[in-house]
Amino acid sequence: MQDSHGGALRPFISRKTRLAAAGAPVLAALLLGSAASSAQALVIGVTEGVTYRATDNEIEAKFAPIAEALSKSLKQPVTIKVLSTYSGSRAAMQQQQVDLVFVHPAHLAFESTKSGRYQTVAWTAGYTEYKVSFLCKDAQPISNWKEVAGKSLVTPDPDSITAVITRAMLREQGLQDGSVKLSTTRYQDAVPFYVQNGFTAYGATASSGVIKAWKGGGGKTCAESRPVPIKQWLTSTKLDAATTSAVREALLDLSNSDAGKRALTVSGYSAFIASSAELEKSLTTWLGI
Numbered sequence: 001m002q003d004s005h006g007g008a009l010r011p012f013i014s015r016k017t018r019l020a021a022a023g024a025p026v027l028a029a030l031l032l033g034s035a036a037s038s039a040q041a042l043v044i045g046v047t048e049g050v051t052y053r054a055t056d057n058e059i060e061a062k063f064a065p066i067a068e069a070l071s072k073s074l075k076q077p078v079t080i081k082v083l084s085t086y087s088g089s090r091a092a093m094q095q096q097q098v099d100l101v102f103v104h105p106a107h108l109a110f111e112s113t114k115s116g117r118y119q120t121v122a123w124t125a126g127y128t129e130y131k132v133s134f135l136c137k138d139a140q141p142i143s144n145w146k147e148v149a150g151k152s153l154v155t156p157d158p159d160s161i162t163a164v165i166t167r168a169m170l171r172e173q174g175l176q177d178g179s180v181k182l183s184t185t186r187y188q189d190a191v192p193f194y195v196q197n198g199f200t201a202y203g204a205t206a207s208s209g210v211i212k213a214w215k216g217g218g219g220k221t222c223a224e225s226r227p228v229p230i231k232q233w234l235t236s237t238k239l240d241a242a243t244t245s246a247v248r249e250a251l252l253d254l255s256n257s258d259a260g261k262r263a264l265t266v267s268g269y270s271a272f273i274a275s276s277a278e279l280e281k282s283l284t285t286w287l288g289i
Contacts (some may be wrong), residue, residue, distance in 0.1 A: 011124070015212055022039070025113075031253030034070055038189045040076075040077070041076070041077035041079045042070075042074070042076055042077070042078045042099040042100060042181050043078075043080075043081050043097070043098045043099050043100070044063065044066075044067055044070075044078060044079070044080050044081065044098065044099070044101070044102065045081050045082075045083045045089065045093070045097070045100070045101040046059055046060070046063050046080060046081070046082050046083060046101075046102045047083045047084075047086070047089040047101070047102070047103050047104060047105075047108060048102075048104050049104045049105055049160070049161075053120060053190050056082040056084050058104065059082050059084070060080050060221070061266075062267045062268060063080050063102065063267060063268060064080065064266075065266045065267065066254070066263045066264070066266075066267055067079065067080050068259055068263070069254060069263045070100075070170065070230060070250050070251075072259075073159075073246070073249075073250035074243070074246055074247065074250065074252075078100075079180070081098055083098075083101075084253070085138070086108060086159050089101075089103070089108055090108065090111070091106070093111075093112045093117060093118060093234075094117070094195075095276060096117055096118075096236045096237075096238050098236070099235065099236050099238075100233065100234065100235055100236070100247060101118060101232075101233070101234040101235075101236075102232075103231070103232050103233075103234060103235055104127075104161075104230055104231045104232070104285075105161030105164070105230055106130075106161060106228055106229060106231075106232065106283070106287075107161055107164045107287055107289055108163050108229045109232040109234055110280060110283065110284040110287065110289045111168075111289055112218075112234060113234065113280065113284075114284055114289060116237060117236065118234040118235065118236055118237060119234060119235055119237055119244070120232050120233070120234055120275045120277065120280060121233050121234065121235050121244065121247055121248040121275070122232070122233040122248060122252060122272040122273060122274065122275055123229045123231065123232060123233075123272065123273050123274070123275045124229075124230075124231035124232070124233075124253045124269055124271075124272055124273075125255075125269065125270050125271040125272065125273050126269070126270055127229060127230050127231040127269075128227070128229040129196075129227035129228075129229075130165075130206050130227065130228045130229070130230040130272075131206060131224050131225050131226070131227050132162055132165045132169065132204050132205070132206045132224070132225040133167055133204075133205060133211055133221040133223065133224050133225075133227075134153070134202045134203065134204055134221060134222050134223040135191065135192055135195045135202065135203035135204075135205060135214050135219055135220070135221060135225075136195065136202050136203075136220055136221065136222040137195065137219070137220060138220060138222055138223065138262075140235065141223060142223045143224050145173035145174065145175060146174075146175075148170075148173075148180060148202075149175055149179040149180060150173060150179070150180070150181070151180060151181065151201040151202065152180070152181040152183065152199070152200040152201050152202070153166070153180050153181065153182055153183070153201065153203070153204060154182075154183045154184065154185055154191055154194040154195070154199070154200040154202070154203045154204065155182065155183075155184055155185075155191070155203075155204040156184065156185060156186065156187060156188050156190075156191065156204075156205070157186055159183050160200040161206075161228070161230055162188065162204055162205060162206050163204070164287055164288075165204075165225050165226075165228060165285035165287065166204040166225075166285050167224050167288070168192075168203070168225070168226075168286050168288060169195055169206070169223065169270075171288065172286070177190035181200075185190050188205050188207040188210050189207065189209075190199065190212055190221065191203040191204065191205045191210060192205075192210060192213070192214050195219070196219070202222070205227075205250060226283075226286065228283055229275070229279075229280075229283075231269075232275065233247075233251055233272060235247055235248075238279065251272040252272055252273065252274065252276050254271065254272060255272075257268065
């Protein structure tokens with residue numbers, strides 16, 4: 001076809017249509033990016049303490065079924081990042097590198113919730129009344145804590161929740177830092193050795209197995225701490241409220257389904273339960289965090 005001036009006729013395309021066509025690749029890219037973002041994996045950081053012996057692979061295997069259950073419930077990929085050191089865990093939470101966190105011990109959790117970077121969404125059933133006991137050879141409870149000043153006491157790793165609770169117990173009784181001769185050993189099950197062999201007057205532990213064995217051998221306990229929940233689930237405050245709520249509901253509901261119960265069995269836990277913000281606030285103060 002030719003126009004009246006002898007030139008080839010071009011089909012008419014409106015400016016609006018041309019702009020829409022030019023923008024189509026951009027729109028497609030945005031839609032793809034949005035889809036990829038919605039499918040982006042949530043990352044669970046897992047810290048299981050330093051005073052018990054477990055490898056990263058063993059810890060990851062324990063939590064893999066829970067991650068799978070959460071993924072199905074949230075309709076979103078969920079991956080696991082084992083945070084095997086407290087410094088690594090603190091750094092990850094400081095920078096909010098992980099979306100969800102299973103934290104043992106409690107003082108790391110309380111540090112993060114106090115900072116406002118994370119919030120507690122659940123506790124672990126059976127681990128809400130963690131108490132430190134003082135092992136000793138004297139059958140009587142400590143009645144005059146002033147007499148403890150100048151004596152020796154062994155705790156697990158100084159950055160363990162057992163050691164943190166122990167220091168809170170001493171402060172509560174008016175014993176200032178340095179008034180008791182503190183020594184440390186890495187693992188809970190090494191604590192009785194120090195008391196049994198006279199290296200220290202007291203040994204602080206919260207391991208039920210260690211305490212049972214100590215008492216079974218004729219040993220005594222002479223003090224006990226306040227109970228502390230020690231295994232918390234946290235969510236980053238960067239997550240939207242709907243996702244946080246869905247995570248909480250999924251965790252609390254695990255023990256109500258066969259698939260959830262199987263995941264819990266692998267983890268070694270029986271259920272996850274509702275937390276108390278008021279109690280955690282009180283304990284944060286008591287622990288000196």
